[in-house]
Amino acid sequence: MLRLEEITKQFEDVLAVDSVSFTVEPGRIFGFLGPNGAGKTTAIRIIMDILKADMGRVIYDGSPEKPDASAFGYLPEERGLYQKIPVKELLIYFASLRGKKAHEAGMVIDNYLERFDLSSRYNTKVSELSKGNQQKVQFINAIVHDPRFLILDEPFSGLDPVNQIILKEILAELKAQEKTIILSSHQMDQVEKICDDIGLVNKGKLIVSGDLKQIKQQHGKQVLEVMPLEAAQLQHDLFREMSGEVQGNGNIHIPFQSESEVQGMIGKINAVIPTRSIRIAEAGLEEIFISLVRGVK
Amino acid sequence: MNKIIIIAWHEFKIRVRSKWFLISTFGLPLLIIGISLLSGYIAGAGLGLSEKHYGIIDETGEYGRAISQKLEKRYTSDGVPQYRFTVENKPSQEIKSAFETLVGDGNMDGYFIIPAHIADSMEVSFYSKQVGSFRDVSRFENALNDILLMQRVEVYGLDSSLVDVLKARVNVSSYELGKEDKLSGGQEFFRYMMPFAFLFLLFMGVFMGAQLLMRGIIEERSNRVIEMMLSVAHYNELMAGKIIGLAGLGISQSLLYLIVLAGVGTYYGINVIDSVMIILFLVYFILGYLWWAAVFMAIGSLFDSEQDAQQAVGFISILAVIPIMLWTLVIESPNSTLVNVLSYIPIFTPYFMIMKLAVSAASPFQVGITLIIMVVAVYYTMRIAGKVFRTAILLYGKRITLPEILRWIRT
Structure with missing residues (x-):
């Protein structure tokens, strides 16, 4: 479980995140939705401890201490991949930084590459992949080490419909494995079908959050x-x-x-x-x- | 700790296997050795020489021929004379203008005019298009001087065997301390150049390593890898890993060059490297590298593109080049006040100390003090750089001003 309590972050003269609180339950997908510039990415960086909040705190499975990186699968909004390194080597590098042994990670990676139809590209440099394929590599990178928390910033961007379906399937599996999943997007209608709970943000403020069905009934x-x-x-x-x-x-x-x-x-x-x-x-x-x-x- | 090692190894590995690294690492020593062998071969084989043609207008009518015979006989390569002279004993305006035309057209390299009263005036004129013939002119001078000397010896009725005795000159030979063998010219040159070689190695290793670090950070910042990295490792782990990885790269490169240098030294019969020197070289290398790495890392975290960063780097690089400009000063007067003062300024310390060590002009006291200064400087520079790095690294697309940076450092 992941809980944000009154998270606030100010940049110079912009209040990027304004006292945002919500809870993400394990085994449910939380859609963190809002237009571009609403403060989603800043909030996610605070969850990942890349940025420090000015006020408020994040509770990870009951503790305010952020667990080790191995507990998190993170897909940043912009492609955060080394460009000149072959796909599989890159994935093994990040997996080893999350405490996975190279050969263990290798097997899982092969499996996912196969699933995303990238098996033949394992030795291709990232820069030579299409935008969509890079996004797939990015997603594999977020899940190879079997993390408890999945933080996915705009995971569908650049994916064609076929791969969107594969991604949704895998998300459903991860949900069944009781993972705590946050999925942020500015394309609200596109992701609403797979979310159980949502939080809507605008200009740093959380407008509404909770069970999607209830919200739809209410509003x-x-x-x-x-x-x-x-x-x-x-x-x-x-x-x-x-x-x-x-x-x-x-x-x-x-x-x-x-x-x-x-x-x-x-x-x-x-x-x-x-x-x-x-x-x-x-x-x-x-x-x-x-x-x-x-x-x- | 484990993550630092993984990051360091990754940074080291991806650079070591890049083509450019291999080319520059192995190419540079090969190029240096190649050029020196080639230039030796060219000089030895007499390639690059061509017959020189000079004119002599001899108003005395007695010296011109003697000089030309002497020089034509003395300087030959493979039996072929290097010089050809056209001697005119009846000077006239026509001959002078004829020679001028020959020189102007490139058919003659220059011409000398020996005046009638050479024995009194002791002055010969030389005319040519370019000024590159000073070696030929000095050979001409020597030949004429010898002839005039012989003449005087006869005029004053002296014993001609005295000439060689009178002409004998003192020669200074150099020895290395504690060695009995005389140093050859090559050895002396090598000893003179060695401090520069150390300086150059240090400069290359430190500066290239720090620059690579900066380039890596800018690249990761611009393609947003840095965010991914920060999600798996702490800022300090990331910084430490990168710094150590590139230090490893610089050290292995320098060690390779030191081995080459030692090899060349052995060839000349000089023991370049003793263990104390190696250890101190590495210590100064590491401290100098860490200082520059901190500076470059901070700069790298401020810019989105390398072009922008280069402006800031250009300014700092001028400071870094000062030791290179002053290397002859260090070798000739290693204990001058200027050198001593500069040795205590952290930016310069490693470079000046390594040169002083190479000419055995650094006292243990000085080594101790400079090491303490460097450790303190590195510690504070790292702390400041760390603050800048942390604050700036995720501020994309924003011009960062100096007052802002100063504010981060103060907090």
Whole structure:
């Protein structure tokens, strides 16, 4: 278990993390979500003891002392890999710094390279790998030594859909092994499906945290989800008037106050824009986030 | 502790196996040996020599021919004369302008004018396009002087066998202390150059090691490896590991060069290296390296790119080069006040002390004091550098100002 208690960190004139507290339970995936620059990476660096908090403390499995590096699997936001060293040698180097014997680590590494379809690249220099493959190496680096705590900063960045699925599978396995997992991302909708708990941060402040389902029940709302026949129609003036938010998958979400308005809205839309489908849907995390941020204002 | 060793070994390993390290380590001594062998061969085989053609306008009509015969006979390579002279005994403006044209066109290397009253004026003029022929001119001078001397001996009715006696000159031969064998010119040269060789080794090892350290830190900072490293090791472990790894690199390189130096010394019959010298060399090497490593590490943690860092490094490098500029001073007057004062300034201490040791001009007292000064300087520089490193290393994309750095150091 990992608990942050009133963590605060100030840089010169920016309050990067403002009295943030949350708890990450073992066997659950905690989504640490918020836009870029919200303070996620700073908070994670404080958890990793790379930065010292100005105030507050982190409790690791009941103790304020940070356990040895071998207890942590860390995937930093930006690719933190030596560029001129072959993949396997690099992974063995980091594993040995976490107290693993080279040959033990070697077997686990081979296994994961195989899984991520990188077996043939074990002797390739990191710099010669694609961005996605480097991210895979980075992820393997975070888990080879079987850590108790997994701290993953933007783990999906640069991965294609196939590898995203492999990563999600492995995360599910690690969750089943009762690991304590934090996963940070600014693409909230992308990760919400795999998270059990979430913490939403904005400008250094934690807006909400806890069980994802409860949060969705409490703050969630329904929207009118419209899919126009042509994607270009998403920019239609009518949608703008109705303050619709364009979604990634060709949909647009339009908020409404009560269900009685819905019939009238559908009629208006059908009159001007040919549509493929119109339905009432659950708002995504991002919409909840936006409405909460507005509410805070 | 274990992590420090793992990091040190990694830093050492990845650099030792890089092509450039191998090329520079083994290439440099090979290049030096190669050049000295080659230049010896060229000199011995008479390559690079060509026949020189000089003109002589002889107003006396008696010396020109004698000189030319003497020089043509005396200086030959493989039986071929090195000099060819065109002697004119009837000076005129035409001949002078003809010689000038020959020299101007490159068909003659220069010409001499021996005036009619040479025995009184003792002055010969020499005209040429370039000034590189001083050796030829001095040979000409010697030949003419000999002829004039012989002439005077006859004029005054002296015994000509006296000439050699009168011309005899004293020769100073050098010996190494405690040795009976006379030092040859090569040996003397080697002894003269040896302190410089030590200085150069120290400079290369210390400076290259510290520069590599800085480059490594900048690289890790710019590709964010540093964050990964800090998640698996503490700042101090990371710093110590890197410093030790690169010290190992510098020491192994220096030892290799010392062996080469000892080998060359043995060839010249000089015992360059005794155990005390080796130990002190290593001690000064390590202390000097640690001091510069701390400085370069702090600089490296401040910059995102090597180009930016080079400006700061350029300034400091000027200080580091001072001992190299002053090496002849140390060899010729190792106990002058300037050298002694500079020996006690930590930036210079290792360099000046190693040179003083090489010319046996350092007292045990001086060695003791300078070692204490270095240890203290290294300790405080490391502490300050550590503070800068810790604070700056994760501040990406931000210009760090001097007042900020001073504030970190004070806290």
